[in-house]
Amino acid sequence: MSTIADNLSTLAARINAAAQAAGRAPSEIRLLAVSKTKPASAVREAFAAGVRDVGENYLQEALNKQGELTDLPLTWHFIGPIQSNKTRAIAEHFDWVHSVDRLKIAQRLSEQRPDGLESLNICLQVNVSGEASKSGCTPDELPALAAAIAALPRLKLRGLMAIPEATDDRAAQEAAFARVRELQASLGLGLDTLSMGMSHDLEAAIAQGATWVRIGTALFGARDYGQA
Numbered sequence: 001m002s003t004i005a006d007n008l009s010t011l012a013a014r015i016n017a018a019a020q021a022a023g024r025a026p027s028e029i030r031l032l033a034v035s036k037t038k039p040a041s042a043v044r045e046a047f048a049a050g051v052r053d054v055g056e057n058y059l060q061e062a063l064n065k066q067g068e069l070t071d072l073p074l075t076w077h078f079i080g081p082i083q084s085n086k087t088r089a090i091a092e093h094f095d096w097v098h099s100v101d102r103l104k105i106a107q108r109l110s111e112q113r114p115d116g117l118e119s120l121n122i123c124l125q126v127n128v129s130g131e132a133s134k135s136g137c138t139p140d141e142l143p144a145l146a147a148a149i150a151a152l153p154r155l156k157l158r159g160l161m162a163i164p165e166a167t168d169d170r171a172a173q174e175a176a177f178a179r180v181r182e183l184q185a186s187l188g189l190g191l192d193t194l195s196m197g198m199s200h201d202l203e204a205a206i207a208q209g210a211t212w213v214r215i216g217t218a219l220f221g222a223r224d225y226g227q228a
């Protein structure tokens with residue numbers, strides 16, 4: 001069995017190779033370690049190997065882990081679906097939120113972000129595959145929603161996030177990520193962040209401009225939801 005440190009160096013090599021192939025500097029691409037269902041001890045091991053950014057999908061699970069890891073200077077990212085009654089805790093306990101897809105949620109995060117903290121970094125999740133079950137605003141909704149969120153205080157709109165339909169077809173992966181990149185450019189807001197690419201498709205995402213790749217399985221191993 002490979003360790004988290006081994007997995008991280010394999011990932012660094014994948015990211016470097018993908019960046020090189022795309023003519024990009026590897027430093028433009030940052031790794032977000034997605035630790036849902038994994039224990040705090042796994043995050044601690046990842047930190048020891050060099051991970052500094054951690055992504056969580058479920059609020060209570062994230063708060064529990066944060067409580068066990070207060071001694072580590074980690075940056076916490078919320079990447080899961082957001083219910084209205086969870087916004088206060090998210091605004092108080094995270095530095096980034098990648099999964100905003102409604103104005104009401106953004107308004108609550110803005111109102112509830114504590115004054116003493118830096119602006120909360122926001123990515124707007126867009127659904128580029130048109131799957132009804134997926135979170136994310138539609139491409140049609142995006143311009144008005146992005147403009148409204150960019151105007152809210154105590155939030156900093158950084159870019160777009162997407163989870164395209166899973167496929168092994170590299171051309172299809174790239175087409176979906178290219179769509180996200182083009183949508184972001186068309187907003188004309190000078191956004192600097194594209195949160196896209198997971199364990200199975202990070203190469204295609206990097207080829208199309210990803211700045212955060214969100215990696216769970218390839219870093220921590222397969223998830224066992226039965227024990228989550």
Ligand SMILES: *Cc1c(COP(=O)(O)O)cnc(C)c1O
Pocket residue numbers: 034036057079080163198199200214215216217218
């Ligand atoms: C679980 C999850 C990931 C990580 O997926 P892997 O395929 O395990 O790398 C990335 N982004 C989001 C939003 C997730 O929920």
